[in-house]
Amino acid sequence: MLDVGNGHSLYWERVGTPGAKPAVMLHGGPGAGCSPSHRRQWDPERYDVLLFDQRGCGRSRPFASLEHNTTWDLVGDIEALRAMCGHEQWQVFGGSWGSTLSLAYSQTHPERVSEIILRGIFLCEQNELDWLYKYGASELYPEEWDRFVAHAAAHGDDLLETYIALLDDADPEVRKAAANAWNRWEGVTVTLLPEEDTIDRMAGGENAVATARIETHYFRxxxxxxxxxxxxxxxxxRGIPGVIVQGRHDCCTPPAAAWALKQAWPEVDLQIVPDASHLFTEPGITDGLVRATDRFAAAPPS
Structure with a gap:
């Protein structure tokens, strides 16, 4: 655990080989957390990888806290973790919300970044939020959209604000039901083919309330x-090597954001996987990410 101030303590772990190529993994959400499967995206003989649960997430404390929990607090936390490890530079790796945070950190501290590997680009633009929570994904999953909206329909017209109110309700059962509904909708959109296990895990996992509370807090x-x-x-x-692995059929973070980032950062290697959606566990996405970490492990230091 690392005390980062204002009552927050971050869970972190290091895996791989001490003294090997350093990397940091930035998980998605906002509000999710890191898991053992995240470690498998690097060769442990050639990397020294730090993974951590962001503020309020997973094993970090206080759990599900929204106080002093912003993008820029997290950027400061990443720097504190880098200093703790003693790395001059490290590889920054993030998917989905982790791609947003990777870009925010790398643009704030470019001198600390050796490479950037991103998946499922999310720039937190209004059109991206509207795609998921107003119109877009709703056209592809109309039955699930109706289920998502119905849970909040009796409480107000603004879907995001309605869910925020439900997630802050005094009744824990109301909070739990709202979290399950919020996370289920996201779970529906993240795989190319329906995966009930993934949907159930996201909707009803032990971190479901934290994920929903923190995600709605960030999106607000x-x-x-x-x-x-x-x-x-x-x-x-400019000058930082980068790879983007993007699923062609990503319904959660559609490829338009990755394409826009490629136009703004021409040097990045954009790889669009034709038979994939959003999650890093999909075979084509996994393959692209592992090839990227292997490629940079073999590259001489800049």
Missing amino acids: HRCWLESGQLLAGADKL
Whole structure:
């Protein structure tokens, strides 16, 4: 655990070989957490990887806390973890919300970044939020959309604010039901083929309430990013090698954001996987990510 101030203590772990190539893994959500399966994206003989649960997530404490929990608090936490490890630079690796945080960190501290590997690009633009929570994904999964909206229909017109209110209800059963509904909708959108196990795990896992509370908190504030900020800041990434692995049929974070980032950061290697959606566990996505970490492990230091 690392005390990062304001009452927050972060769970972290290091895996691989001490003294090997350093990397940091930034998990998704916001609000999810790291898991043992995340470690499998690097060769443990050639990497020294730090994984951690972001503020309020997983094993970090206080659990599900929204206080002092912003994108920029997390950027500061990543720097504190790097300093703790004693790395001058490290590889920054993140998918989904982790891609957002990777870009925010790398644009703030480019001198600390050796490479960037991203999956399922999410820039936290309003059109991306609207795709998931107003119109877009709803056209592909109409039956699940109706189920998602129905849970909140009696409580208000603004879907995000309604779910925030339900997740803050005094009744724990109301909070739990709202978290299950919020996370189920996301779980429906993240795989190419329906995976009930994935949907059930996301909807009803032990971190479900934390994931939903933190995610809605971040989305209410547009992740504390100005419109277009991450694209405008892409010039700060010039000279940093990068790979984006993006599923062609990603319904959670559609490829348009990855393509826009490629236009702003021409040097990045954008790989669109034709038979994949969003999750890193899908075979084509896994293959692209492992090939990227292997490639950078073999590259001489810059």
